[in-house]
Structures are given as structure tokens and as C-alpha cells.
Amino acid sequence: MAEALDRATREALRAAPDGTAGPCLASVHRGLEGPFSRYLRGQRKAAEALGLRFREEVIDPEEGPSGLVARVRALDQDGSVHGVLVEHPLPPPYDFSAAIGQLRAEKDVDGVGTENLGRLLTGRPGHAPAVCLAALAVARHYMLPIEGQPVAVVGRSGTVGLPLALLLTRRTPGPNATVTVAHSKTPDLARALSTSKTIFTCAGSPHLLTRTVVPEGASVVDIGLASMPDPSRPSGARMVGDADPDSLEGWARALSPVPGGVGPVTVAQLMWNTVSAWQTLTGRETPP
Amino acid sequence: MAEALDRATREALRAAPDGTAGPCLASVHRGLEGPFSRYLRGQRKAAEALGLRFREEVIDPEEGPSGLVARVRALDQDGSVHGVLVEHPLPPPYDFSAAIGQLRAEKDVDGVGTENLGRLLTGRPGHAPAVCLAALAVARHYMLPIEGQPVAVVGRSGTVGLPLALLLTRRTPGPNATVTVAHSKTPDLARALSTSKTIFTCAGSPHLLTRTVVPEGASVVDIGLASMPDPSRPSGARMVGDADPDSLEGWARALSPVPGGVGPVTVAQLMWNTVSAWQTLTGRETPP
Numbered sequence: 001m002a003e004a005l006d007r008a009t010r011e012a013l014r015a016a017p018d019g020t021a022g023p024c025l026a027s028v029h030r031g032l033e034g035p036f037s038r039y040l041r042g043q044r045k046a047a048e049a050l051g052l053r054f055r056e057e058v059i060d061p062e063e064g065p066s067g068l069v070a071r072v073r074a075l076d077q078d079g080s081v082h083g084v085l086v087e088h089p090l091p092p093p094y095d096f097s098a099a100i101g102q103l104r105a106e107k108d109v110d111g112v113g114t115e116n117l118g119r120l121l122t123g124r125p126g127h128a129p130a131v132c133l134a135a136l137a138v139a140r141h142y143m144l145p146i147e148g149q150p151v152a153v154v155g156r157s158g159t160v161g162l163p164l165a166l167l168l169t170r171r172t173p174g175p176n177a178t179v180t181v182a183h184s185k186t187p188d189l190a191r192a193l194s195t196s197k198t199i200f201t202c203a204g205s206p207h208l209l210t211r212t213v214v215p216e217g218a219s220v221v222d223i224g225l226a227s228m229p230d231p232s233r234p235s236g237a238r239m240v241g242d243a244d245p246d247s248l249e250g251w252a253r254a255l256s257p258v259p260g261g262v263g264p265v266t267v268a269q270l271m272w273n274t275v276s277a278w279q280t281l282t283g284r285e286t287p288p
Numbered sequence: 289m290a291e292a293l294d295r296a297t298r299e300a301l302r303a304a305p306d307g308t309a310g311p312c313l314a315s316v317h318r319g320l321e322g323p324f325s326r327y328l329r330g331q332r333k334a335a336e337a338l339g340l341r342f343r344e345e346v347i348d349p350e351e352g353p354s355g356l357v358a359r360v361r362a363l364d365q366d367g368s369v370h371g372v373l374v375e376h377p378l379p380p381p382y383d384f385s386a387a388i389g390q391l392r393a394e395k396d397v398d399g400v401g402t403e404n405l406g407r408l409l410t411g412r413p414g415h416a417p418a419v420c421l422a423a424l425a426v427a428r429h430y431m432l433p434i435e436g437q438p439v440a441v442v443g444r445s446g447t448v449g450l451p452l453a454l455l456l457t458r459r460t461p462g463p464n465a466t467v468t469v470a471h472s473k474t475p476d477l478a479r480a481l482s483t484s485k486t487i488f489t490c491a492g493s494p495h496l497l498t499r500t501v502v503p504e505g506a507s508v509v510d511i512g513l514a515s516m517p518d519p520s521r522p523s524g525a526r527m528v529g530d531a532d533p534d535s536l537e538g539w540a541r542a543l544s545p546v547p548g549g550v551g552p553v554t555v556a557q558l559m560w561n562t563v564s565a566w567q568t569l570t571g572r573e574t575p576p
Contacts, residue, residue, distance in 0.1 A: 115406060185464040187436060191438070
């Protein structure tokens with residue numbers, strides 16, 4: 001699916017003039033190793049491969065929360081920038097919500113600002129979170145049962161689980177799914193998932209989904225991402241999803257891998273969203 | 289529950305100076321009989337009983353959609369108005385979304401604008417739709433099982449079903465419920481509701497919920513409202529909910545009636561939201 005999105009992005013970029021006028025994505029972060037740095041490396045690499053301009057905006061510790069807000073405000077005003085992404089989650093006293101609130105909806109290409117999230121309910125066009133669109137693209141690519149089907153979302157974050165649940169309930173051409181949202185306070189996860197044909201999981205809890213809780217023959221799209229100690233790796237750790245692949249082998253109909261799976265598609269989606277924002281902001285036609 | 293909300297509203301109003309400086313709710317509508325007129329009568333009556341100022345702003349047909357937008361913009365700027373409600377749904381070419389988009393979040397006391405809906409996902413404080421808060425108040429007043437329980441919402445409108453589902457998933461002090469959203473395209477409603485302890489229904493489909501689809505012993509909060517022909521009434525019609533009371537009698541644990549039930553609490557909630565908006569906009573303390 002990343003390939004299909006990348007083709008669309010390249011196609012749209014052919015219309016871009018050379019030099020500084022093409023689409024530009026700015027990624028605002030603290031320059032630290034951590035959960036965001038993996039995503040950041042993916043953005044940099046994809047932008048280079050596709051020919052999008054990519055700006056890293058590093059917030060120094062001395063700049064702090066007010067510096068972050070000011071930087072995002074400046075990027076909103078900067079006509080040469082078409083998409084802005086802000087590292088999240090951010091530890092206090094950084095206020096992610098205040099920072100992203102500086103951004104007009106069109107430039108919020110990760111679809112995590114209040115305006116874009118609200119549009120998921122009102123049906124007005126906007127950017128949906130790239131990771132949610134990527135999870136849906138994975139499900140559709142592998143023809144997993146979601147259209148008109150009972151599906152579950154495990155996880156209720158405001159930037160992943162909840163917007164994904166809203167997208168899944170959407171009317172045609174949306175999936176029209178009957179959606180169950182489960183989470184850490186769900187007393188009986190197996191029962192909550194018992195009727196689901198496809199399960200999207202974004203809890204960030206390694207090995208949460210085993211054959212004990214996943215119904216036999218159900219499909220799992222794994223959006224979870226957590227670090228597990230692994231002495232065999234040079235880094236001493238490896239990234240894992242929410243699903244336990246050993247337990248689900250020969251039990252689930254399908255399981256998207258972590259790493260791989262939804263991750264690379266999210267980056268491709270983000271690049272496409274940036275090109276789409278550039279088209280909107282510069283008055284170009286959006287291709288059908 | 290309406291009584292408890294009204295007490296809180298009266299308590300807050302004691303701090304209001306006499307005359308034009310107290311809280312004021314403006315209700316913008318087309319002055320026609322229809323689904324909104326019942327709600328409008330309730331607003332007028334409640335405002336009079338509680339001592340809130342209430343302004344009706346009637347949009348003439350000649351003013352049309354642009355007149356509606358201009359009127360809401362003027363009310364947003366009017367410092368003597370603290371809450372604004374716009375008739376909805378509105379038939380085309382009226383653009384409800386464009387009208388409500390003129391309003392700052394604090395004055396959107398029915399919680400149906402994009403900013404307030406988006407805040408349901410980001411967790412920033414804002415107004416949630418009055419009807420959703422009312423349905424939760426009804427469930428809590430009658431101690432229906434929602435806290436940490438499997439519950440269902442039947443209906444996926446952006447102003448009722450979806451925001452209610454988001455509120456139900458909220459962490460403590462929210463209900464922490466495991467929520468299933470079902471709708472007109474749910475292929476097997478009985479199966480979708482089979483694990484639910486409490487069912488909130490807002491489909492606007494009379495007699496949708498019978499003992500065929502509601503599990504025995506489940507509770508039903510009825511937010512549906514539709515008009516049914518009734519030759520025995522002077523008006524020739526009566527208002528009914530989504531639930532079939534005859535079918536659910538002796539089967540459901542509890543059923544909130546329509547009319548009555550959630551309706552009057554919605555009006556009380558709207559009045560409270562207006563007082564709360566007045567407190568915020570005039571820099572008064574919000575009581576705990």
C-alpha cells in the first residue's frame with residue numbers, strides 16, 4: 001500500500017515547479033532519541049526518496065514549551081511550508097495541544113489538531129490522523145472484513161484509537177463498520193472482541209492480543225509500538241506490537257507485522273497528506 | 289436530574305447582577321413548526337422558570353443561508369450574549385456547519401461545533417452536546433450499569449451518537465465503558481447488542497428496539513424522537529422514541545420514557561451550559 005500511495009504522491013509532484021516552491025513538510029521535535037525518532041527517520045527517508053522538501057525544526061531545551069508554541073505559529077505563517085508535524089506525545093510541561101492549536105487545519109497533515117479531529121464528527125473534509133488512514137489502507141489492501149462488519153478497536157487515545165473508531169463507523173464510501181472500542185479498563189477483553197471479524201489494536205501493550213482474547217479466524221491490524229529488551233540486538237531492544245505472533249499463528253486469519261505493517265504506510269500517508277495540503281493551499285486541483 | 293441541574297443553575301444565577309448583565313441564551317431558528325420547535329418551547333419555558341435571559345433570533349426565508357451565518361457571527365461578537373444555539377438539522381441550502389463555525393467554542397453551549405467536538409478527543413475542556421450529557425445524567429441517576437461496563441450506542445450522528453460514544457469511553461471520572469457503536473448498516477443488531485448492559489439509542493427509528501434485539505435485563509436510555517400518526521390526538525401525531533415500551537415491559541431492566549426522560553434533562557443541561565459559559569466569558573469562577 002505504501003507503493004500505491006507513493007505513486008500518487010510522485011504523480012502529484014510532477015506538477016510541482018523545481019526549487020523552493022514544491023510541497024514542504026516541517027517536522028518539529030526536541031532532537032532526542034525516543035519513540036518519535038523512529039517515525040522521524042522514516043519521514044526524512046521518504047521525503048528524500050519522493051522529492052518532497054523536508055525541514056527539521058529542533059526545539060532546544062532552553063526554548064521550552066513557549067518556544068515550541070512560537071515555532072509552530074511561525075510555521076503556520078510561513079507560506080513556503082505546507083505541512084507541519086509536531087512530536088507527540090510530549091512530556092509536561094510541553095503542551096502539545098497548545099502547539100498544534102497554532103496551526104490551520106490544512107497544515108495539520110497528521111490530522112491530530114482539534115479542528116481536524118472535530119471534522120471527523122461533522123463530516124467536513126479535513127486531514128484524518130495518518131496512522132488511522134494507514135491502518136484502514138492495510139485492512140483494505142488485504143481485503144480484511146471491515147465493510148459493514150463488526151470490528152473492534154483496542155485503545156482509546158485521542159490521536160489513534162478514537163479517530164480510527166470514528167472513521168470505521170463512516171457511511172459509504174466509509175467502511176460502515178459496527179465498532180466496539182475496548183481499552184485498559186475493559187473487564188473482559190475476550191468477550192468484548194468475541195463478535196469482531198477484524199481487530200485494530202493500538203494499546204501499546206506487548207502481547208496483549210493472544211489466542212485467548214482474539215476469536216479464531218479474526219484478523220488483526222497491529223498499530224501498537226513498544227520497546228522490549230532484547231540482549232541479542234546491538235541496541236539492546238526491539239520494537240514490538242500489541243499482538244503475540246506466536247500465539248496467533250494458525251489461529252488468526254491475518255496479522256499485520258510490527259515493525260513493518262502499518263508503520264511504513266503511515267509515513268507514505270503523511271507524505272501524501274502533505275502533497276494534498278500543498279495542492280489545497282496553493283489552489284491546485286486535488287486529483288480524484 | 290433536571291431538578292438537580294436546575295438547582296445548580298439557580299445557585300449560580302444568585303451571583304448574577306439584575307438586569308441585562310446576567311447570562312443570556314440566544315436561539316437561532318427559522319420560526320417554523322418542525323422537529324426543532326418542541327426543543328425551542330422547552331428552552332423558552334426553562335429560561336423563564338430559571339430567570340435566564342432568552343433571545344429568539346428568527347431567520348426570515350429572504351435572509352437565507354448567508355443571513356444565518358451573518359446572524360451567528362453577530363451573536364458571537366455580542367458581549368451581552370453568552371450562549372448561542374442554532375436550529376439543526378437544517379435543510380439545504382442552509383449550512384449548519386458554516387453557521388456554527390462562526391461561534392467561539394465557549395458560546396457553543398450545545399457543544400455541536402467542530403472545536404467542541406474535537407475537544408472530546410483531545411480531552412481539552414469544552415461543551416459536550418447537551419443531549420449527550422443529559423443521557424449520561426439519566427443513566428447515572430438511575431444507577432444503570434455504565435461504569436467499566438459494556439454499553440452500546442445505536443446511531444452514529446455527529447451531534448448525538450458519536451459524541452456520546454466518545455464520552456462513554458472517557459477515563460475516570462468518565463464512565464470507562466467499553467462501547468459498541470451500531471447503526472442502520474449494522475447487519476445483526478441483536479448480535480451487536482448481545483453483550484451490552486446499557487443501550488443508548490438515538491437512531492430516530494420508532495420501535496427499533498424490541499425484546500428481539502435487546503438482551504434480557506439490559507437497560508435502555510431512549511434518545512430517539514420521531515413523530516408517529518395518532519388520529520386520537522388533536523395534532524394527529526405523537527412523539528415516540530426508538531424503543532418499543534410494550535415489547536420491553538418485563539424484559540428490560542429499565543427504559544427511559546419518550547416524551548419525558550432525556551428530553552427535559554437536555555433543556556436543563558443547556559441552561560446550565562449557558563450559565564457555565566457566562567461564568568467563563570465574564571471571568572467568574574466555575575463552581576466545583
